[in-house]
Amino acid sequence: MIEIKDLHKSYKIGKNSLHVLKGININVEEGELVAIMGSSGSGKSTLLNILGMLDVADEGTYTLDAVPIKDLDETKAAKYRNKFLGFIFQSFNLINYKTAVENVALPLYYQKVGRKERTEKAMQYLQKVGLADWASHLPSELSGGQKQRIAIARALAAEPKVLLADEPTGALDSTTSYEVMNLIQNINDEGKTILVVTHENDIAKMCKRVVRLKDGVIIEDEKVNQVRASDHV
Amino acid sequence: MLILSRDTWQEIFGSIQKNKARTIITVIGVLWGIFIYIVLSGAAKGLDNGFEERFENIAMNSMFAWAQTTSVPYAGFKTGRPIQLKLGDVRTLATRVPEIQYIAPRIVKGAFGGESGSVVYGQRTGSYSVYGDFPVLSKIAAQKIYVGGRFVNEGDIKENRKVCVIGERTQKELFGKYIDPIGKFIRIDNVFFKVIGIKKFEDGGGFGDDGDITIPFSTYRKLYNTGDNVGWLAIAAYDDADVIKVEQDVKKVLKKIHKISPEDERAIGSFNLGELFTKISGFAKGLTFLSLVVGIATIIAGVIGIGNILLISVKERTKELGVRRALGATPSEVRGQIILESVFLTLIAGIFGIILGSFALKGIAVASEGADIPYTNPTVPIPFVLGALFIMVVLGTLIGLIPAQRAVSIKPIDALREE
Numbered sequence A: 001m002i003e004i005k006d007l008h009k010s011y012k013i014g015k016n017s018l019h020v021l022k023g024i025n026i027n028v029e030e031g032e033l034v035a036i037m038g039s040s041g042s043g044k045s046t047l048l049n050i051l052g053m054l055d056v057a058d059e060g061t062y063t064l065d066a067v068p069i070k071d072l073d074e075t076k077a078a079k080y081r082n083k084f085l086g087f088i089f090q091s092f093n094l095i096n097y098k099t100a101v102e103n104v105a106l107p108l109y110y111q112k113v114g115r116k117e118r119t120e121k122a123m124q125y126l127q128k129v130g131l132a133d134w135a136s137h138l139p140s141e142l143s144g145g146q147k148q149r150i151a152i153a154r155a156l157a158a159e160p161k162v163l164l165a166d167e168p169t170g171a172l173d174s175t176t177s178y179e180v181m182n183l184i185q186n187i188n189d190e191g192k193t194i195l196v197v198t199h200e201n202d203i204a205k206m207c208k209r210v211v212r213l214k215d216g217v218i219i220e221d222e223k224v225n226q227v228r229a230s231d232h233v
Numbered sequence B: 001m002l003i004l005s006r007d008t009w010q011e012i013f014g015s016i017q018k019n020k021a022r023t024i025i026t027v028i029g030v031l032w033g034i035f036i037y038i039v040l041s042g043a044a045k046g047l048d049n050g051f052e053e054r055f056e057n058i059a060m061n062s063m064f065a066w067a068q069t070t071s072v073p074y075a076g077f078k079t080g081r082p083i084q085l086k087l088g089d090v091r092t093l094a095t096r097v098p099e100i101q102y103i104a105p106r107i108v109k110g111a112f113g114g115e116s117g118s119v120v121y122g123q124r125t126g127s128y129s130v131y132g133d134f135p136v137l138s139k140i141a142a143q144k145i146y147v148g149g150r151f152v153n154e155g156d157i158k159e160n161r162k163v164c165v166i167g168e169r170t171q172k173e174l175f176g177k178y179i180d181p182i183g184k185f186i187r188i189d190n191v192f193f194k195v196i197g198i199k200k201f202e203d204g205g206g207f208g209d210d211g212d213i214t215i216p217f218s219t220y221r222k223l224y225n226t227g228d229n230v231g232w233l234a235i236a237a238y239d240d241a242d243v244i245k246v247e248q249d250v251k252k253v254l255k256k257i258h259k260i261s262p263e264d265e266r267a268i269g270s271f272n273l274g275e276l277f278t279k280i281s282g283f284a285k286g287l288t289f290l291s292l293v294v295g296i297a298t299i300i301a302g303v304i305g306i307g308n309i310l311l312i313s314v315k316e317r318t319k320e321l322g323v324r325r326a327l328g329a330t331p332s333e334v335r336g337q338i339i340l341e342s343v344f345l346t347l348i349a350g351i352f353g354i355i356l357g358s359f360a361l362k363g364i365a366v367a368s369e370g371a372d373i374p375y376t377n378p379t380v381p382i383p384f385v386l387g388a389l390f391i392m393v394v395l396g397t398l399i400g401l402i403p404a405q406r407a408v409s410i411k412p413i414d415a416l417r418e419e
């Protein structure tokens, strides 16, 4: 599903350049649930953002679902993101003046899906994350866990190939974190490929594979025995 | 398709509603601009119409000439010689200045400071200016005579008839409400005259009032023993003639007849309405132009205000726009939305401005009704309104381009990082 070869990325800070990713190689198969771990500043988000086509690598190749991702202009990137990728952010990033169902329907709006079908689909995904009753609430009326579940529903609504989650539980307490991980595991069980950036071991253990970053390279990449989040709830 | 879709509008409303107070304040900027524009140009139009109405009775290309005293010695005459226009001048002028369509010699007793005619009907007396006129005058300045009466005619002139046309005030003062003056006799300076008409008074000729009495020129000569003397000349040029040139030619000819130095600027006085009209319509045009400039400037200022607000709004919404782009909004979709917001705000403001402006014009029209100012039917021509709206859409689009460009110039990842 994802093929990354010899990926490099530096940030320019004034005259200096900070080499963050120094040759990353990784393959992710369909249906995998991968944790990307590493200490703060190790480049986890940078990697995820490149995978999410929100940022571009300096060097290396990236193939997503057999489509080589290169020479992206913003319009093309937007279309790929819309079609292939679902994002889950640490800070939820819901649009605060839109209701839960409107937020979930937004990616479908950019897919030019008609209004009725859009709302139907959005409701379906709200149902899936157990928040159908909250459809007409604004984000400010929801708890952190609920917001993240809405965000997950939004990420799923466009039926992407891959879900990219950058510290999805970073802003949540442990009980809520496990609820969110439970949801992510369930979605993965249905076959969706998911990458989760985290620096928490217990969250990583709930994935099927753990990739560790340090100093811009992968120092460890292993399959693990998945701990079910539902056991903790 | 993008413009018409309900979703697009919902997106626009959503983001506009987010900051109602600020949106309203910005909209008021543009609204004020178009309001000023509508009110000023409507008022200018009203004044223009008003002037036109006032002067509709008098030929636009008419002029007057009269004689004064010389100010330059010439042909053996000393300076300060009084000049007297004569009836003979009329024919000479008519032949020498071919642009003259009508020429009416006039003479008056009273009006310019002299003693007025004393007029008696039964027990009532009054003093009024008495004009000696030819029928041709009515071709130069319309003489509105009330039904049942008539103006002086050729027969009156030929037979030196003792007939007169009286003014509305004269009628009121001498006859009162219940007596029809037509056919009655009044004494003017002790001579009996038959009233043949009542003239409706219309302001606009400059001098003259509602008490004036007109008698045939020939009768006047005999009554006051004025010989060939003429008080002044009223002249109408052909429609396509240049009145200012006619005025110069008339003066030139008169100077020649009366042996006045061509350099003498004072001996012959003249006044031409064409010039006055040009000045008045110039004033109205100037006012229209001013309203255009002020209005457009205010609209531009308002639209720039909208651009500014959108710029701030775009900056505040950086993160939101980043999220939208992460979810698949293309740069052109983001840009389009912001430009539409700009156009929408501008148009809403414009439409409200036009509506309020029209109300204000209506208010002014009602308030000025009956007041003695030339102000009629203040309307802004539809093309002007449409033009203003069009300009606003164009400006709204142009100004919207700036925040729109700014919104997509930032990379989505940087936008998302923004707090």
Ligand SMILES: Nc1ncnc2c1ncn2[C@@H]1O[C@H](COP(=O)(O)OP(=O)(O)O)[C@@H](O)[C@H]1O
Pocket: A011, A012, A013, A018, A020, A038, A039, A040, A041, A042, A043, A044, A045, A046, A047
């Ligand atoms: N836009 C940027 N400009 C400059 N430096 C950046 C930028 N984004 C990240 N960095 C730096 O790159 C390094 C990796 O950042 P990041 O990928 O966010 O790490 P992580 O997500 O693992 O904490 C950090 O040292 C960070 O300061």
Ligand SMILES: [Mg+2]
Pocket: A044, A045, A046
């Ligand atoms: Mg990070």
